[in-house]
Amino acid sequence: MSLELESLGWGPDLGHAFTVLLSESSLPLVPGRVVRQARGLLSVQTSGRVFLARTAGRLLHEAPGAEALPTIGDWVALQLPSGDGEALLHAVLPRRGVLARREAGSERDVQLIAANLDVVFLVTGLDDNYNPRRIERALAVAWNSGAAPVVVLSKADLHPDVPERVQEVEALAPGVPVIALSAHTGEGVEALRALLPAGKTGALLGSSGVGKSTLVNLLLGEERLATQAVSEEDGRGRHTTTHRELFVLPWGGLLIDAPGLRELGLWGDEEGVDQAFSDILALAEGCRFSDCQHQGEPGCAVHAAVAAGELPRARLDSFDKLRRERAYLARQTDAAAQREHKRVMRNLSRAGAEGARFKRRGG
Ligand SMILES: Nc1nc2c(ncn2[C@@H]2O[C@H](COP(=O)(O)OP(=O)(O)OP(=O)(O)O)[C@@H](O)[C@H]2O)c(=O)[nH]1
Numbered sequence: 001m002s003l004e005l006e007s008l009g010w011g012p013d014l015g016h017a018f019t020v021l022l023s024e025s026s027l028p029l030v031p032g033r034v035v036r037q038a039r040g041l042l043s044v045q046t047s048g049r050v051f052l053a054r055t056a057g058r059l060l061h062e063a064p065g066a067e068a069l070p071t072i073g074d075w076v077a078l079q080l081p082s083g084d085g086e087a088l089l090h091a092v093l094p095r096r097g098v099l100a101r102r103e104a105g106s107e108r109d110v111q112l113i114a115a116n117l118d119v120v121f122l123v124t125g126l127d128d129n130y131n132p133r134r135i136e137r138a139l140a141v142a143w144n145s146g147a148a149p150v151v152v153l154s155k156a157d158l159h160p161d162v163p164e165r166v167q168e169v170e171a172l173a174p175g176v177p178v179i180a181l182s183a184h185t186g187e188g189v190e191a192l193r194a195l196l197p198a199g200k201t202g203a204l205l206g207s208s209g210v211g212k213s214t215l216v217n218l219l220l221g222e223e224r225l226a227t228q229a230v231s232e233e234d235g236r237g238r239h240t241t242t243h244r245e246l247f248v249l250p251w252g253g254l255l256i257d258a259p260g261l262r263e264l265g266l267w268g269d270e271e272g273v274d275q276a277f278s279d280i281l282a283l284a285e286g287c288r289f290s291d292c293q294h295q296g297e298p299g300c301a302v303h304a305a306v307a308a309g310e311l312p313r314a315r316l317d318s319f320d321k322l323r324r325e326r327a328y329l330a331r332q333t334d335a336a337a338q339r340e341h342k343r344v345m346r347n348l349s350r351a352g353a354e355g356a357r358f359k360r361r362g363g
């Protein structure tokens with residue numbers, strides 16, 4: 001496959017970054033985009049062809065952490081092989097953002113999912129898979145990627161009242177488009193297409209079996225990916241997708257399909273949680289105390305909204321839980337946050353000694 005880099009999303013900013021890199025390097029480097037990742041093995045599309053690539057030892061050793069290493073969707077600089085061998089990946093060009101999660105069972109380790117995304121499609125099945133709290137968590141993770149999240153409610157053909165569900169999800173995803181989609185009836189496919197114009201990169205994120213591969217096949221117009229029906233028949237129920245791949249869709253949109261993720265650990269700063277709960281933050285503007293924690297303080301507008309039935313209690317609980325989780329992780333990972341935590345705790349105990357005064361908003 002020969003492709004112009006522009007059709008993979010290359011633009012002037014990347015061109016500039018690459019020129020700077022070339023001027024600092026003595027190697028004959030060429031630019032390309034990581035279009036496939038299977039365990040440690042990367043495939044990079046250059047303007048000529050796809051090369052299998054190995055990360056150069058120097059990049060591996062000098063990387064301050066997993067976040068600095070190449071992932072699918074990254075723009076990279078390659079040294080091409082003289083013969084049939086693998087290319088050497090020497091550098092990752094500056095990213096516009098990266099979708100990452102905390103590695104399962106770990107407090108500090110990050111796992112990159114995909115880089116340089118414009119849109120993150122959070123796919124949830126409208127069957128047993130549906131779980132509003134998981135959608136809220138996924139939104140908090142997605143907002144930190146620098147891309148715009150979209151909620152895709154898949155298998156819409158299996159639900160008796162789709163408009164009601166869409167409304168429910170819109171309420172927990174403020175400012176985020178919600179698309180009900182069925183690969184069986186074609187409902188919602190046009191709406192999804194419209195959110196992924198030519199040259200823009202999207203990623204499908206969702207647990208195994210929500211229909212991501214089925215959707216990619218439908219958008220490609222061919223059965224490129226194996227879907228789960230096969231493994232269900234042989235009763236093993238294993239995960240179908242084991243690698244990540246970037247697909248060029250017929251209209252020029254770029255879409256990354258990743259293996260189903262069982263859990264999405266929060267990663268990144270608190271901004272993601274705040275953006276996912278912008279409705280609660282807007283309510284909090286009306287709280288009497290500017291530092292209101294919405295834990296029963298007088299004049300709390302957030303609690304008033306819960307009491308009035310305008311904000312579901314479960315959503316507020318979800319916000320509290322994610323905020324605590326975020327703060328806990330920050331204390332584990334970040335020494336600066338740790339010092340800040342100590343400072344806050346010190347101030348709290350001092351305030352306690354002085355008789356817990358609240359600072360009034362606006363003095
Ligand atoms: N009823 C219905 N079933 C669907 C739809 N889309 C997918 N399915 C079925 O859901 C099952 C799982 O679909 P996949 O596309 O393999 O799911 P996946 O998200 O790619 O799963 P992983 O590859 O494990 O991440 C298959 O049996 C599909 O036929 C849909 O729109 N409606």
Ligand SMILES: [Zn+2]
Nearest residue numbers: 287292294300
């Ligand atoms: Zn409050």
